[in-house]
Amino acid sequence: MRRHTSSLDDQSLWRVALDYARDAAVIIDDGGHICYVNQAAERIWGIGRADLVGSHSDCLGVDAIQPEPVAGSHLTNAASDLPLAIDITSRDNRSITAELTRSTIRVDGLNYTMLTVRDVTPELERRKGIELLTSIADRTTRAVLVTDPELKLLYTNAAFTSLFGYSAEDAKGQNIIDLLSGRHTNRRTIAGLKRWIADAEGGEEEILVYDQNGDEIWISADVKALRNAQGRITQVFALLTDISETRQLRMLQQVTLGALADEIPITDVADRMCRFVEKIAPDVVSTILHVDAQGLLHPLGGPNLPDDYSRALDGVSIGPMVGSCGAAAYFGRPVLALDIETDPRWQPFKKRPLEIGLRACWSSPIKAKDGRVIGTFAFYFRACRPPSRWHHRIVDACLHLGALAIERMESRAQIARLAYFDMLTGLPNRARLRDLIADATAACPHGRTVALAFLDVDNFKDINDTLGHAAGDEFLVEFARRLRDQVQPGDVVGRLGGDEFVVVLPNREPAEIEPVVARINEALMLPFALCNSQVPMSASIGVSLYPDNATDIDSLINQADTAMYRAKRSGRSTYRLFNCDMHGAAEQRMAYAAALRSALANNRLELHYQPQIRTSDGALHGVEAMARWHDPVLGPVPPTKFIPLAEECGLIDQIACWSIREACRQMRVWRDQGLEVPSVSVNLSPINFENAALPTLVADTLATYHLPPEALMLEVTEGVAQDDRSAAHDTMAALRRIGVGLSLDDFGTGYSNLNRLAQLPIRELKIDRGFMSELETSPTARTVVTTVVRVGQSLALSVVAEGVETTAQFQLLSDLGCDVAQGFLYAPALAPAAFEHWLLGYSASRAGTMMERIEPTTADHRPAPRTATRRRH
Missing domain, CATH: 3.30.450.20 (PAS domain)
Known part of the structure; x- marks a missing residue:
């Protein structure tokens, strides 16, 4: 009870x-x-x-x-x-x-x-914080939004409405991702942001979104999760910044101007421009054409157009009925074909674009400073549609960049005569500046410094856009004159390219530097009369000192460039002196070096294997072992990044030792399994050949895994072959005495002396993959490959071609007498298990082909062609 x-x-x-x-x-x-x-x-x-x-x-x-x-x-x-x-x-x-x-x-x-x-004290404090945040958000020029945990909008500010066109009432209650996403919004990026919100505080990403009218906008989204005392998300707060012009177009300009300043071929410049444009406008296919003095079209860039279509355009005359590009060049104004299928200007040319799904084309003329049409920049669309506002902004930027690129090409002969001076300003250019900086640092007395000031003209694009390119050039000439007026005899003023300048102040006391830079900064800020108006002039300036900050030219320039960007972020029209806190690149390098040491210590590197196939009979010649690194924090790190880092950090010998041991261990496993892999090639750094203990390591490893010497091939570079130091040559000779093969990698890209080549203890030449992409179309590439094959034959060396991707390339190599082909035509570099699977399939396919050949055939049942088994896996 x-x-x-x-x-x-x-x-x-x-x-x-x-x-x-x-x-x-x-x-x-x-x-x-x-x-x-x-x-x-x-x-x-x-x-x-x-x-x-x-x-x-x-x-x-x-x-x-x-x-x-x-x-x-x-x-x-x-x-x-x-x-x-x-x-x-x-x-x-x-x-x-x-x-x-x-x-x-x-x-x-x-x-x-x-x-x-x-x-309720904590709750009131949180409410006050939210009220303060709301007050700030309502006054900021950036778009601000607050959502519930399911990302439904609770609040948007006026800047959000201005940027995207949605009123606060229209936006409230809608899912922010559904509201702003479009066809080409990167879903992986959004998924990553969602994970950050759920797992941590938040994150920042650049995303392509769409406004109320469907126009593209690149934004930087800084997203934070607000949590209660129990750790549950109560709201999500985001700051959205329109970076369409301030970031994406500036990066496009920097990529292109950097390429121009580095004097790379114009086809590479145009290719980089097109690839970058297609990254920030993923709904277009872009192309750049050159219009020569005779009015003929020549493709410069168009990486996502079929090669046969680009070749067909080469040499076509411009005219009013020659597609969008020919008409745009003829009339000197943009031409839009909303429907290639029905547009009369496209009738002779429409078949190939329509076959690959291109439905509309908008082309704009690229003009030189004197008004001549020297090229066209075109967007192909996969739908019958006009260009958007974002497309117009991209093209406005690209026309100027394209003009710079093409004019540089047309003026190459004159530039060659004036190789070391800027034609516009008369200042020393990038190439000459390096020599002048080297001279200044070499002559610097003890206790004195050399100051390098890196100047970037503020808002120079605005002058080009509003007043024209001619006015922009006049502006730069005046800018250069003011710099010259502020320096002393013996100082150096140079132009790196575009709107970037350098001032070198040699033999100075450290205390003298800042007053000089301050005086330069003040002189630049005086208004300049241009096109009947007063134009503001200023620059962001970064300064680095030799030897206080850096002892080599590249570091000195990079540090000044870093300080310049700090000045730009501080509001422009100012200067900053470099200090160690700015050295983000060094911090990143240290982080990668520490991660690489950890990867070596914890056996997190891997070797992948790419097959090498004999051209004579299709048999497996061997495999090349390629190092791969996937860090749990940094993600996949390419060899082009971690191998140079290993060389700098003194880890390259450890990687070489590990690579040789791991490759030999894997060969032993395969042989025990009955898999016939004749040999494995291992890439080594030139530094490795200065290690006198390398031959002993190789001999011990072969003995440990009971492998014959011919099962291992070590790849060297032409740099080692040209090295006059005896240590590397002694190491190579010792390796050959063991019986290990030596392969000269990337042959044809350097300047090897054939007489010296004949004296090297090598067994194999490898043709650089860079020649393969142009083998079918470029007589120069074919000539180089033919020469390498003939050199190999004359010296009784095997010749291996890397980067073979098509049957046509394979057939050309086979006809030339190249011994071995390696590339995606057969397989990429594969993990051991994947390679074993590939090898079994390839062997079975090859055996089947051989059986067909030896069986009696009739005229109607011929054996399969030899290349039938050489397909991509």
């Missing part, structure tokens, strides 16, 4: 419940004395239960109004006032804001007041 309790002191069940409640509970009798307090009340008032019980309620600082009589004899909640906000000062002088609720209860004919107190 349940025992019935009739007094307040016997209510054990509710006492336990109240004692463990989160909110404070205080029970006061009708005389105003405290009968009961729970643990939470002790914490809030900072007074122990023994001191509180029996005391008058005045000690709480709360007016406990006596309740009205309530009928009934059990503990009941007779009435509950609305919560009251109160301030409590505890005994230890803590100030607390709380919500107080009073309830009247009656027990055994006696009336009691029950006070329930909840500490």
